[in-house]
Amino acid sequence: MTTVREFGGAEMGLLDVAAIREDFPILSRTVRDGRPLVYLDSGATSQKPRQVLDAEREFYERHNAAVHRGAHQLAEEATDAYEAARETIASFIGADSGEVVFTKNATEAVNLVAYAMSNAATADEPLRRFQVGPGDEIVVTEMEHHANLVPWQQLCQRTGATLRWFSVTDEGRLDLSDLDELVNERTKLVAFAHQSNVLGTVNPVATITARARQVGALVLLDACQSVPHMPVDVAALDVDFLAFSGHKMLGPNGIGVLWGRRELLATMPPFISGGSMIGVVHMTHSTWADPPQRFEAGVPMAPQAVGLAAACDYLSKVGMEQVAAHEHALTEYALEKVGEIEGVRIVGPTEAVDRGGAVSFVVDDIHPHDLGQVLDDKGVEVRVGHHCAWPLHRKLGIVATTRASFYLYNTMEDVDALAEAIRAAQRFFGTRA
C-alpha cells in the first residue's frame, strides 16, 4: 500500500495518498464557493472512509438488535459482532478484549476512572487502592486537554485530595526537573497526555511511569492523539489506564475506549449503574457484573463498535508505522513551510523530534479567529481557539492559536495550501506585503 515518491528533493516514505483519498467521499467535495476542501482539522475529528460507513450500515441492515439481551438470532448476531469488534479494537492496542471498556467518548473514559475513585472513597478495604482523600495527591500536566484536567479537579474537590501538575517549558515540553518531588508517596494517580493536542509534543511515558511505579501511583494516559497516529501497545507502555476516542481515528462518533489493567478493572466500583452492568438485583441492593460489562450500563453502541473495528482494520491494513512515518514527513514539511513565513511563530517544538502532527502557531497582528476566517475562505479548514487547553495557552501567554493537524489522507500540497493561505491572510489584513 505504501509507495516512495519524490518530493521537494527529498525521498520520503509516503503513503499512496491518492488511493487512500478515494476511500473518503467527503475529501472530494468543495467548500465556500467551489474551493477544494483542504481538511487540516483531524486533531478535532477525523474523516471516515467508506469501509467504516459500510460496516455500520451493514450492522443496521443485517444484524441490528440490542446486544447482551434476548435469545433470538439477531440478538446473537449483534452480540457476536459487538464482542468481535471489542477483540479487534483490543488487539489494535495490544490488549486483551476483557480489558477494553466502551464509553461514549474519551472524556467519559477519564470520568469513569475519576468517578470510580470517588465512589471508592466511601468503600471498603478491597477498594483501598482507588481511595483518595485529604493528604492524597493527583498529578496532571499544564498541557492537558480539559478532558484530562477538569475531571481530576472535580475529583479533588469531591474528596479533599490535592491536584498538582508538571509545568510546560517555553519549548513546549514537560518540565520533569521536579518529577521526584511532584510524584511522591502521597500521589494516587498521574494522568497525562501521550501526545499534546496543541503542541504535538509526545511525552516521555516511560520516565513518568517509572517514577509512578516507585511510589505505587496509578498512571492514566490520554491517548486521544496517539492511538490514531502511531503504533500503540499497552503492554509496552506499562500504564494502568488508557483512554481514546473512536471519532479521531476514522471511526464513528459516540464511542470511546477505556483500557484498564485486568486486576484494576476487576476491583473498581462502577461509574454509571443500571441495566447490563449488574450481577444480581434486589429491591434494596445489587451486585456487579465482571468487567468490562460492569462499566457498560444500558444498551451499548454496538453499531459504532463495529464501525470502530472497521476503522482499526483500515488503519492496520495501511500500517500504523506507515501512518506515523507519513505524518512525520508532513509535520517536518509544515514546520519548515509555516515556520519560515515572516511574522509566524510555531507554538510547540519546532523540530519534528518526539513530536506528532498537530502544528499550532500564531501570526503577528492577526487574531486566530480572523486568520481562520481567511483560511476557510480558501478552503483550508483548521482549528482556532484554545483547543480545550486553556491553562496551557494562559501559561504560554497567548489567548488562542491556530492549529493544523494531519492524518493519513493529507498531502504535501495541503501544507502548501496552508502556507499560501496564511500569506493571503497577511496580505488581506495588511500586516505583510
Next chain:
Amino acid sequence: MQLDAMYQEIILDHYRNPHHKGLRDPHDAEAHHINPTCGDEVTLRVRLAPESGAELDEKAIVSDVSYEGMGCSISQASTSVLTDLLIGKSVDEGMRTLDAFTEMMQSKGKGEPDEDVLEDAVAFVGVSKYPARIKCALLGWMAWKDAVSQSLDKEGA
C-alpha cells in the same frame, strides 16, 4: 470574495483604531465577559447620568462606556462601534439598539438592518452569515447589557 463582505472597511478601521478604548473612571458598574470557545475577553464599564437629577432608571443617559479587551477584529471592532452608538443615548434607546443589533446578528445574513438605528453597526450584517462568529460580534454588547443592569440594580437596592 466573501471575505470582503464580512470584513467591511468600517470594521477594519474600528479594529485598527478603536474608539473610546481604555478603562475610565468614574463608572457605575463593570462587566467582564469571556467567549469560552476562544478565550476572547472584554472588560467594559458604564457610567450613567440620571435624567434631570432623578434616580437612575431607563431614562438615564449613558454618559460613558469604556473598555479593555483581547480578541479578534470582529469582537474588538464591534465593541468600538458600540461606544460610538450608545454614549449619549438613554438606557431605553440603548437597549432598543442592542435588540436591533442582536436581531441583525441572528439574521443569517438576510437581515435588512435599519441604518438610522444601527449606523456603522450595519457593517456587521455580513458576519451574521458565519454562526461561529456571532458570539464575537455580541461579546461587547452583552457586557454592556450586563453592566447597565448592574448599574440599575445597584440603584434599586
